[in-house]
Amino acid sequence: MFGCLVFESFRRQKRRKILAGVAITLGVGVATAMIAVATDIGDKISRELRNYGANLIVTPQEDTLDVQIGGVDLKPPSDGAYLNEADLPKIKGMFWRNNIVGFSPMLPVNVRVGGDTGAKNLTLLGTYFSKRLTFGRESFSTGVRSTHPWWKVQGAWPDDNSFDVLIGESLAAKLGSKAGDEIEIAGQPHRVVGILSTGGPEDNQIVAPLALAQHFLGKPGAVRRVYVSALTKPEDAFARRDPQTLRGAEYDRWYCSPYAASIAFQLQEAIPHSHAEQIRQIAQNEGTVLSRIKGLMLLVTLAALFASALAVSAAMATAIFERRKEVGLMKALGAGNISVAALFFAEALLLALIGGIIGFAGGALLARQIGRSIFDSQISIEPVLFPVILAIAVIVTFAGSAMAIRRAVKFDPVYALRGEA
Amino acid sequence: MKSEVTNRRAGKPHTSMFLRMLMRAAVLRRGRAASALLAMVVAAAVATAMLNLYVDVQAKLRKEFRNYGANVVMVAKGDQALPADAIDKINAILAGHGLAVPFAYVVARTSNGQSIVVSGTNFEPVRKLDSWWSVTSWPANPQDALVGVRAAALVGPQGTPFDLSFQGRIMHINPTGILRTGADEDSRIYLSSQDFESWTGVKPSTIEIASSGSSEEVSSLIRQLSQAVPVVEVHPIRQIMEGEAHVLGKTRATLAAATGLIIATAALCVLSTLIGWVFDRRRDFAIMKALGASEGLISGFFAAEAAALGAVGAIVGFGIGIGVAAWIGRVNFHAPVVPRFNVLPVVFVGSIAVALVSAVLPIFLLRRVQPAMILRGE
Secondary structure, eight states: OHHHHHHHHHHHOHHHHHHHHHHHHHHHHHHHHHHHHHHHHHHHHHHHHGGGOOSEEEEETTOOOOOEETTEEOSOTTOSOOEEGGGGGGGGGSTTGGGEEEEEEEEEEEEEESSSTTOEEEEEEEEOSSEEEEETTEEEEESHHHHOTTOEEEEOOOOTTSSOEEEEHHHHHHHTOOTTOEEEETTEEEEEEEEEEOSSGGGGSEEEEHHHHHHHHTOTTEESEEEEEEOOBOOOTTTTSOGGGOOHHHHHHHHTSOBHHHHHHHHHHHSTTEEEEEOHHHHHHHHHHHHHHHHHHHHHHHHHHHHHHHHHHHHHHHHHHTTHHHHHHHHHTTOOHHHHHHHHHHHHHHHHHHHHHHHHHHHHHHHHHHIIIIISSOOOOOTTHHHHHHHHHHHHHHHHHHHHHHHHHHSOHHHHHHTOO | OHHHHHHHHHHSTTHHHHHHHHHHHHHHTHHHHHHHHHHHHHHHHHHHHHHHHHHHHHHHHHHHHGGGOOSEEEEESTTOOOOTTHHHHHHHHHTTSEEEEEEEEEEEEETTSOEEEEEEEOHHHHHHHTTTOEESSOOOSTTEEEEEHHHHHHHOTTOOOEEEEETTEEEEEEEEEEEEOSSGGGGEEEEEHHHHHHHHOOOOOEEEEEEOSOHHHHHHHHHHHHHHSTTEEEEEOHHHHHHHHHHHHHHHHHHHHHHHHHHHHHHHHHHHHHHHHHHHTHHHHHHHHHTTOOHHHHHHHHHHHHHHHHHHHHHHHHHHHHHHHHHHHHHHHSSOOOOOGGGHHHHHHHHHHHHHHHHHHHHHHHTTSOHHHHHTTO
């Protein structure tokens, strides 16, 4: 009898059920989408923060001091220690290799530029642009195009295996050269394929493939420093502990957390005779920006949950309020308060489950759409959220109906039947 | 007596009755009117808070992004020094919306002939500008210096005082703090500008500027600066500017999507409550119609009621929403979100529009029904 009542109620009052169901579906959809976005926003924003460039730097262990002002190297040439280029692919063999967005080796050398008349001493920076490397069976490409996304080239990027060069913007203006020209470096002509603009010291330098800089220096395989861009976890008190003082499980936890400090530690292990350090300007500020944006999205998600809870309860209250006559009839026929309430709650449960399932699917699609249009990547939804969202939907629907059901049940059946609602 | 009443009624025939009906409807059905108003207020509050946050988040996040330090750098052309009044001119242009710190550089020699870069600056503003500098203790006394961690390994590993020479002049330096940044600063020594100038006689050649404005404001600042101080090159630090633009753009886009969803949900809430409210009063509608009111008048009555509800809801909701936004700002950014009154007209018009739609929709449906049917309770 009870099942029959519920079934008939759904069959005969399609319009009302659809209205309430739509409200629940939309509410759950919005809530699901917002929860999915809020849980994933940290990952997405930390990837966006990689636009600030490298957050770790690897230098030779016995490094001499940099004598550099405004990007101009004042140190005598062929001074200082070097890293070995052949060790670099080992970065992709580290524990946190999947967190390494990219790395770029740098080798500044002083070269004489121009013909016999008016030759100038300039800095030539050797680096990877988008070099294909292999480590084990894995093949990947890395270079300044991924670690220094603010570098802009007018013309084309040189090939990493060519002898072509880029000229910094300010230097190009001084030399009067443009893309497509030839430039004489250390007595050999080289093609300028593009003009580089960085807003940094590179604007006054020549930037060339690493092999070319090594050739000018006369030291094949030499690298002065390596910039590494890695996805890290914001630093906390535990991250600042010295790994030497940690024991057993604590050491493992420190080593296996993607803190900037522990990734630097692993870089040092991967590359022999090296010293890795976080670039504090980039690494330290990521945490604050990230936590602010995450906090904001959390509060906004709470607002969304609140708004959708309200929408669902309003729809349920309206749907039940309209049915006081039915209640009157049922009570006149001898139904008790409990069985009337049970009927309404059963209906609400059914609506919440149907709306919750459709809403969850819709919300997942919505989150995916938001991820694709804003971040160009998927926002995946945790399957574990499904029962949670469904439970929330049922609770909110019950809570929204409770007041209205109470009032409907208390209503005197005589008034209801006489139409004096 | 009678003529007086007739005259009075003739004077303003509909308005007073219209108003009285509106008032009585609100007073007699307090419960339902209050729940409709509550929905309206909550929706307007949520919409206000979200719009306010959306408008203000840029300013709030920009402040956080200024932790990344300078976004504009000013360098003297060639080997000249900056004009002496440059820093005052810059501070006048910035007018409190930024920070400018001068740096002077020389290459000095240690006692064993090693070259080392020494910089002169003001520690107080540097501490604010480069908040990521990890410093064991900031220098306070004359001749105290901040020594980069790599420079320290070379000149005085145990923090012992040492001598530096520049063009034959010797400076006795007392290393008070070790500086760690992971960048060029690690191999430099920082002195206060007074010590630096009295020792080397070299004036600042670089000014780093952190401006907390939008990218348009920064480019206009750069134009102003290069006009005010002609012998320098001013350029933006693209690394910082572009990184900021990326993150800010994505955050705003996400927030815009969230705001859209939340406002749609709130509007839905108002819609379902108000439709229920109007449907519930179909007997009023039928009685009015039976007594001879025209359809236009009845629609006008319900529309006026809904508009009044929307207006009151919007204003109360706006007040609450501003409070919510301020609270979110305080919790998350440790600074309240400034009330943006240009959000008010949007919320106001939007609330009234949603209220009108939700009132007129059921009227439109009820119009086709005979009043007798409704009054009979069918």
